[in-house]
Amino acid sequence: MGVDIDSCIERLYLGQILEEREVEQVCRALRLLLAEEANVVAISAPVTVIGDVHGQFYDLLEIFSIGGRCPDTNYLFLGDYVDRGHHSVETISLLACLKLRYPQRIHLLRGNHESRNITKTYGFYAECIHKYKGSAQTWHEFTEVFDYLALAVTIDDSIFCVHGGLSPSIQHVDQLRVVDRFEEIPHEGALADILWSDPDAEIRGFGRSQRGAGYTFGGDVVERFLHINGMSHILRAHQLCMEGYLVQFNDRLSTVWSAPNYCYRCGNVASLLKVDPYLQRDFITFEAAP
Amino acid sequence: MSVDSAPPAASAAGAAAVAPHYDFQDAQSGDLGALAAIADAMKSDSLADRLESLKRLGVLALAMGEERTREELVPFLDESIDDEDELLLSLAEVLGDFVQYVGGPKYAYVLLRPLENLAAAEETVVREKAVESINKLVEVMDQPQVEEFLIPTIARLSSGEWFTSRSSAAGLYAAAYGKVTDAIQAKLRAGYDALCKDETPMIRRAAAANLEGLVARIEKDHVVSFAIPNFRRLAGDDQDSVRLLTVEPLVAITKRLDTDECRQLLGESVQRLCVDKSWRVRYMVADHFVAVATNVKDRGLQDELFGVAIALMHDNEAEVRGAICTQLDGLADLAPPDAIVARLQGPLQELVDDPSQHVRATLAKHIGALCRVFGKDGSITHLLPLLLRLLKDSFPDVRLNIISKLDAVDRVVGIDSLSQSLLPAIVELAEDKQWRVRLAIIDYVPLIASQLGVHFFDEQLSNLCMSWLGDPVFSIREAATTNLKKLTDVFGVDWARATIIPKILAMATHPNYLYRMTTIFAITTIAPSVTPEIVRDLILPALEGLVTDPIPNIRFNVAKSMEPLTAALRRSPETAPLEGSVIRPTLARLEEDSDPDVRFFAHRSLLAIGSA
Numbered sequence: 001m002g003v004d005i006d007s008c009i010e011r012l013y014l015g016q017i018l019e020e021r022e023v024e025q026v027c028r029a030l031r032l033l034l035a036e037e038a039n040v041v042a043i044s045a046p047v048t049v050i051g052d053v054h055g056q057f058y059d060l061l062e063i064f065s066i067g068g069r070c071p072d073t074n075y076l077f078l079g080d081y082v083d084r085g086h087h088s089v090e091t092i093s094l095l096a097c098l099k100l101r102y103p104q105r106i107h108l109l110r111g112n113h114e115s116r117n118i119t120k121t122y123g124f125y126a127e128c129i130h131k132y133k134g135s136a137q138t139w140h141e142f143t144e145v146f147d148y149l150a151l152a153v154t155i156d157d158s159i160f161c162v163h164g165g166l167s168p169s170i171q172h173v174d175q176l177r178v179v180d181r182f183e184e185i186p187h188e189g190a191l192a193d194i195l196w197s198d199p200d201a202e203i204r205g206f207g208r209s210q211r212g213a214g215y216t217f218g219g220d221v222v223e224r225f226l227h228i229n230g231m232s233h234i235l236r237a238h239q240l241c242m243e244g245y246l247v248q249f250n251d252r253l254s255t256v257w258s259a260p261n262y263c264y265r266c267g268n269v270a271s272l273l274k275v276d277p278y279l280q281r282d283f284i285t286f287e288a289a290p
Numbered sequence: 291m292s293v294d295s296a297p298p299a300a301s302a303a304g305a306a307a308v309a310p311h312y313d314f315q316d317a318q319s320g321d322l323g324a325l326a327a328i329a330d331a332m333k334s335d336s337l338a339d340r341l342e343s344l345k346r347l348g349v350l351a352l353a354m355g356e357e358r359t360r361e362e363l364v365p366f367l368d369e370s371i372d373d374e375d376e377l378l379l380s381l382a383e384v385l386g387d388f389v390q391y392v393g394g395p396k397y398a399y400v401l402l403r404p405l406e407n408l409a410a411a412e413e414t415v416v417r418e419k420a421v422e423s424i425n426k427l428v429e430v431m432d433q434p435q436v437e438e439f440l441i442p443t444i445a446r447l448s449s450g451e452w453f454t455s456r457s458s459a460a461g462l463y464a465a466a467y468g469k470v471t472d473a474i475q476a477k478l479r480a481g482y483d484a485l486c487k488d489e490t491p492m493i494r495r496a497a498a499a500n501l502e503g504l505v506a507r508i509e510k511d512h513v514v515s516f517a518i519p520n521f522r523r524l525a526g527d528d529q530d531s532v533r534l535l536t537v538e539p540l541v542a543i544t545k546r547l548d549t550d551e552c553r554q555l556l557g558e559s560v561q562r563l564c565v566d567k568s569w570r571v572r573y574m575v576a577d578h579f580v581a582v583a584t585n586v587k588d589r590g591l592q593d594e595l596f597g598v599a600i601a602l603m604h605d606n607e608a609e610v611r612g613a614i615c616t617q618l619d620g621l622a623d624l625a626p627p628d629a630i631v632a633r634l635q636g637p638l639q640e641l642v643d644d645p646s647q648h649v650r651a652t653l654a655k656h657i658g659a660l661c662r663v664f665g666k667d668g669s670i671t672h673l674l675p676l677l678l679r680l681l682k683d684s685f686p687d688v689r690l691n692i693i694s695k696l697d698a699v700d701r702v703v704g705i706d707s708l709s710q711s712l713l714p715a716i717v718e719l720a721e722d723k724q725w726r727v728r729l730a731i732i733d734y735v736p737l738i739a740s741q742l743g744v745h746f747f748d749e750q751l752s753n754l755c756m757s758w759l760g761d762p763v764f765s766i767r768e769a770a771t772t773n774l775k776k777l778t779d780v781f782g783v784d785w786a787r788a789t790i791i792p793k794i795l796a797m798a799t800h801p802n803y804l805y806r807m808t809t810i811f812a813i814t815t816i817a818p819s820v821t822p823e824i825v826r827d828l829i830l831p832a833l834e835g836l837v838t839d840p841i842p843n844i845r846f847n848v849a850k851s852m853e854p855l856t857a858a859l860r861r862s863p864e865t866a867p868l869e870g871s872v873i874r875p876t877l878a879r880l881e882e883d884s885d886p887d888v889r890f891f892a893h894r895s896l897l898a899i900g901s902a
Binding site for chain 2: 046064065066067068069071072073074102103104105133274276277284286290
């Protein structure tokens, strides 16, 4: 590739954004790489799992300070890299470059914010325009990349990881494997559900979601899904947790949230989840970087 | 401007979609095409292009030659003054270095015209840069130039209608003063007087801020007849933002006067500033206290000032109390030692209990400096109890600051007296919930270790240092490995071999991969500090097991570590052959690994050691 990826990564760690043409080259190369990834990627533990980051770049650096640098530590990010925080460009640029450089060591899932419509409303588009002097080119490049991001990951065939949750259209993981993911997130259907759904301890089966996309799902749905697919646990993000994480349904589902003091005012703690080779799960909580 | 221009169509069409990218890479003075690009970019619609071309102005100037630069380029720049602030700032900076392009110091004055306009710009940073650039030019201008061109500039700016030009003017007097005749100096002083009396507070602030520079250059009589009256006037200004800026000029003035003059001429003003009703003024005084007091020279006045310092330790405002604490070291010289000990005891006790954690933290940082004045017995009796209380403070920064300044205490008192309390304090900090507090204490361990000695360390601190290697937070583990290297440098290789190396290597079989990784990092960090024999006998065998570790991250870090280990082995002819018998074959195996990152780092290490 024509771009010096190590130099890009070095600069990004210092908070310097890439030039527009570097973003173009990185995104182009990344799309080629991601096109080869399946919708559901199988990885092995150990891995450190990260929830929503939402443009909080300095907290991303904090994550690396606590969890270790990539590639020494393996990472799985569950999506929602952009919007709301003030440094979405730096965040997605660094993660994109790391994925390009160490594709085996870091995996990036798609979140509901990895979408053209959503980023036009919640800040990423505006930030690109501002940081690239009126040009929307980088936003176009990144949102193209988002179409290519994988939808789910399985860790040692036992832990199922998505951004949002489950879908009434998907009982078996194989059904997810055959979805055509290379498009803008639709308003409904399996792709939308996976990225938008939330667990709900009060209900059984699927229910209407207040978010206007996806569904809510109860513990019975989780049990059935895990049973049918021979898995032990679901990891997801998508919902703010004041304590940084939340374990539900008899330790069958966990939510990881990695944006401390969300929107710079929620005052919440964040967490990262270490999964060891024996699939033991260990949460580390942390606060916003000073 | 008559440099060949590229056809204008290019820039118009380009500006529509994405800004045209001017490729200035080959802009050497011979390349006319590139020069045309620079000239053209200066008129571009895109600010980014105009900025880029401005940075390359020197190249254009070189091509045009000195005369044309003076007669065409500089006036052209003068005309483009009406532009965005970012560009004006860049222009102000560029002009400051432009003397070489206009024909050398004797033509420096041609740059004054555009800079004068920039000095009157609306945006503060542009004005400040313009003033800075003019002052740069003055350094190379000779007296006739200064008198003919700079003085009128100063006069015009000082009588400008807008506050912008007048406030810039204040910054130009000092540099000019040294290069003019007595008669003109008198005019400059008169001009500055007017600025000090200006009805706009912003100008008076500029006058106060720049007075220090002027005081340094004027003759002694004028210090008394010109500087002091202006100082007094500004020190009594009704705006506290003006008054607080007089503290630094005050210090400059005291340096020029002798003892009697200080007492007579300044005594009253100084005291009034010390009890000013605005806390921001008192803060400035407190922060510069020692500078003011030392230069005042009169012993009686100094003694009074010491009393004032004590009063500031009781000030209502925490910032002021904090500021005076930063001056403790110098304060201790303002009176005889017995007086210091007697008068400081009470206030110090109160400061240890200050409600503001910032004040206590600042106190903790500076209290150690008092040991030298209190002497050994005085420190043990009066200061040690305070230090011990601060070591138990609830705010971690207070405790950390005491620990960071232990050497000042050690020199007078000897740390043994502290060591009983020191250890619990260190342990508590080392287990703090906030990882940054844990990180800070790790940084101090080598210092403490070197002062307390290997025995104390082995008994009390060794376990702590090893436990940090297993901290859940990566940055702590990383700092812990650096710590071990520093300890090896302090206590020596034999100690390391006996105590810490076995423990590090034991972690190589830990079930958690992050800790096995720490072993590799620790080994790599320590390798330069240990003997090649240790590498051969202890380290390489431990690594052998990790070469076939199931986790790829471990394997590629082993590959990376081969580079520093090879460097270590090469230091001795006995161990050097291991490079061929062990290192290279290992790397060759890893080059065939199933994981791409392992292959990459193995290959890279082979290249690195191969080339040596």
